[in-house]
Amino acid sequence: MVISMDKEQMNTLGAIHIAGRAVSVIAAIAAAQVEGVVMLHSNLADSVAAMLGKGASAKGISTSINGDIAEIRVSLVVRYGSRIPDIALRVQEAVKENVEAMTGYNVRAVNIVIQSIDFNQAGGIAETKR
Amino acid sequence: MSDTEELKYEVSDSVLANVAKIAALDVPGIAGLSTTIVDSFVVGMSERLGKKRMRGVAVKNEKGLITIDIFLIAYYGDDLRILAGSVQHAVKEAIQSMMDTASIQVNVSIEDVILKDSGQ
Numbered sequence: 001m002v003i004s005m006d007k008e009q010m011n012t013l014g015a016i017h018i019a020g021r022a023v024s025v026i027a028a029i030a031a032a033q034v035e036g037v038v039m040l041h042s043n044l045a046d047s048v049a050a051m052l053g054k055g056a057s058a059k060g061i062s063t064s065i066n067g068d069i070a071e072i073r074v075s076l077v078v079r080y081g082s083r084i085p086d087i088a089l090r091v092q093e094a095v096k097e098n099v100e101a102m103t104g105y106n107v108r109a110v111n112i113v114i115q116s117i118d119f120n121q122a123g124g125i126a127e128t129k130r
Numbered sequence: 131m132s133d134t135e136e137l138k139y140e141v142s143d144s145v146l147a148n149v150a151k152i153a154a155l156d157v158p159g160i161a162g163l164s165t166t167i168v169d170s171f172v173v174g175m176s177e178r179l180g181k182k183r184m185r186g187v188a189v190k191n192e193k194g195l196i197t198i199d200i201f202l203i204a205y206y207g208d209d210l211r212i213l214a215g216s217v218q219h220a221v222k223e224a225i226q227s228m229m230d231t232a233s234i235q236v237n238v239s240i241e242d243v244i245l246k247d248s249g250q
Binding site for chain 1: 198
């Protein structure tokens, strides 16, 4: 009845709708909490701590929603020295789990883009300089 | 209103919108109303015409059927579906406690999520 790309559920009281922007923020928070993730997207100059401020940012996340199904793309900056496939997998799991638990969308895909590597916080591993 | 046989009254849409707003903001987990999205929300609920829009709440009052669309910002942490359900109940109760009305439809849209200030 209602033409909307986003999810809408009807109950006896009316419709419930969760916007893509809300999904993006949830994904951003989940991704930022994964060990080895320095930040989401280079634009977000502040580190993960910035996420704790008011108005959580959804930078680096793009969400597309079609009916019940959500696809999320996450751009990351990871810490130098960490194994990228492991981080990517953990981010995928965290994002999927959080978004599904909080919104009820089926997360069909979490696509990870490693945007950059941060050398400043290379935990314990000596930087290779020439 | 020509009918004078019984007590007739009307409650204006802006009153309903305010009642709905206060009730919704009282629900734990709700951070505020989403204002900007409503205006640019072309597709979807608010596109159905004839509704008075104000500050994240759209009210339509037609022959005893009150439809309220409310656009909210939630805090991160809760299941948004449950949260939206609580808002529906709170708004419905608040309006029914003020006026006898047959049916109310409360459409809740969670537009955005923010983190609470107190660090996690």
